[in-house]
Amino acid sequence: MKPNRPVILGPKLTANWIARRKWVKRSNENRTDRETGLQLSSETASTPNYEYLNEQYGSLAVPTAFCDQKDKYGSQLRKTLPFEHSLLQFKKDGGRSTLVYPKDMHLFRDRPSVKAYETPELFMDDWLNLYVMEVEGDDFRFVYMGADRSTTPLHTDVYQSYSFSVNICGTKRWLFISPEDALAIAARYGSPEMPSWIRYDDFQPGGPLYDLRSKILDTLQREGETVFVPSGWYHQVENIGVTLSINHNWCNASCIEYMHNALHAEYARTRESLQDLLDDGITSRERFSEVVDEVVAANYGWTWKKFWAMIEHYLRRIRLHEPRKKTTDTPMWNIPPQFIPPWSYDASALNRIFERDGNKVPSSVLSTFQQCENKVCQ
Ligand SMILES: O=C(O)CCC(=O)C(=O)O
Numbered sequence: 317m318k319p320n321r322p323v324i325l326g327p328k329l330t331a332n333w334i335a336r337r338k339w340v341k342r343s344n345e346n347r348t349d350r351e352t353g354l355q356l357s358s359e360t361a362s363t364p365n366y367e368y369l370n371e372q373y374g375s376l377a378v379p380t381a382f383c384d385q386k387d388k389y390g391s392q393l394r395k396t397l398p399f400e401h402s403l404l405q406f407k408k409d410g411g412r413s414t415l416v417y418p419k420d421m422h423l424f425r426d427r428p429s430v431k432a433y434e435t436p437e438l439f440m441d442d443w444l445n446l447y448v449m450e451v452e453g454d455d456f457r458f459v460y461m462g463a464d465r466s467t468t469p470l471h472t473d474v475y476q477s478y479s480f481s482v483n484i485c486g487t488k489r490w491l492f493i494s495p496e497d498a499l500a501i502a503a504r505y506g507s508p509e510m511p512s513w514i515r516y517d518d519f520q521p522g523g524p525l526y527d528l529r530s531k532i533l534d535t536l537q538r539e540g541e542t543v544f545v546p547s548g549w550y551h552q553v554e555n556i557g558v559t560l561s562i563n564h565n566w567c568n569a570s571c572i573e574y575m576h577n578a579l580h581a582e583y584a585r586t587r588e589s590l591q592d593l594l595d596d597g598i599t600s601r602e603r604f605s606e607v608v609d610e611v612v613a614a615n616y617g618w619t620w621k622k623f624w625a626m627i628e629h630y631l632r633r634i635r636l637h638e639p640r641k642k643t644t645d646t647p648m649w650n651i652p653p654q655f656i657p658p659w660s661y662d663a664s665a666l667n668r669i670f671e672r673d674g675n676k677v678p679s680s681v682l683s684t685f686q687q688c689e690n691k692v693c694q
């Protein structure tokens with residue numbers, strides 16, 4: 317994780333997942349890819365088990381993207397629909413007649429009694445879900461079920477967290493661009509912003525990205541494989557055949573400094589865009605910082621308050637072994653010790669953040685950190 321590069325892990329990592337058995341049906345026919353005519357290996361020849369998924373999750377209302385329609389902001393149109401609508405349609409047409417993409421579905425939060433998988437140990441040192449699940453009763457664990465050719469536009473992940481995506485069925489084509497290369501790529505489209513989609517022709521001879529093609533990672537994720545999405549990397553996805561995947565957004569000491577940087581940048585942008593309120597005497601200084609907080613919360617989804625609360629929660633639960641405050645339905649966080657980094661690793665990342673923020677670090681975070689230091693020194 318520390319090198320912050322994309323990785324694909326083989327199917328063994330999730331071989332014992334219930335979802336990999338119950339969510340799919342194996343078909344005997346060998347399938348070919350419609351575009352390339354290539355034979356897909358028999359391992360990929362499975363279809364979602366629509367009956368099972370419908371039984372367990374069909375009645376849940378889920379965000380559903382229509383990949384060929386735009387909302388008023390130019391993003392993919394999204395509607396909240398019962399999952400069974402898409403399940404029935406895909407069952408009928410093999411996901412070939414519309415570009416429907418139910419995504420960011422909180423199936424595990426909303427049906428906690430249905431067992432589907434265990435988080436691989438490699439991804440268990442997760443400060444984000446520990447906090448969000450135990451304190452807010454929400455989660456960053458998602459399911460995606462895409463029609464053939466459905467897409468997720470080019471983006472970076474929420475709060476610049478990591479994600480991992482396990483493909484249960486079908487094939488995904490991913491493009492990755494590092495944060496360092498983003499400006500150069502965007503400039504080729506005449507903009508400081510990245511486009512919402514990079515066409516595959518754009519990095520072929522004659523395309524605007526041809527000479528930058530070595531900066532684009534173009535890769536296939538097949539059934540059973542896990543993709544690790546590093547912090548701050550741009551990525552886009554196209555589904556080949558009906559795909560079904562499980563993913564988490566998550567974070568720990570290895571990416572906390574990127575997330576801290578990104579939150580600083582978001583606050584700076586927001587302060588700048590609202591500066592007139594101060595200059596024109598419309599708000600007081602105190603009120604101004606409250607307004608900035610509110611706007612960051614609305615646009616970005618979290619604030620310093622939550623950022624620090626997440627860190628403190630991690631320190632208390634994992635480093636100081638404090639019990640959970642409320643009883644929640646969430647699974648216990650039994651991270652095998654060898655998957656928790658040495659305290660010095662967490663401490664040095666946190667110390668660099670404390671140094672940058674000086675007296676803005678909440679005192680409860682500093683005192684909790686000190687307790688961790690004392691515990692280690694005992
Ligand atoms: O599979 C997809 O469509 C998108 C997945 C994604 O963006 C992620 O895992 O971060």
Ligand SMILES: [Fe+2]
Nearest residue numbers: 472473479551
């Ligand atoms: Fe993503």
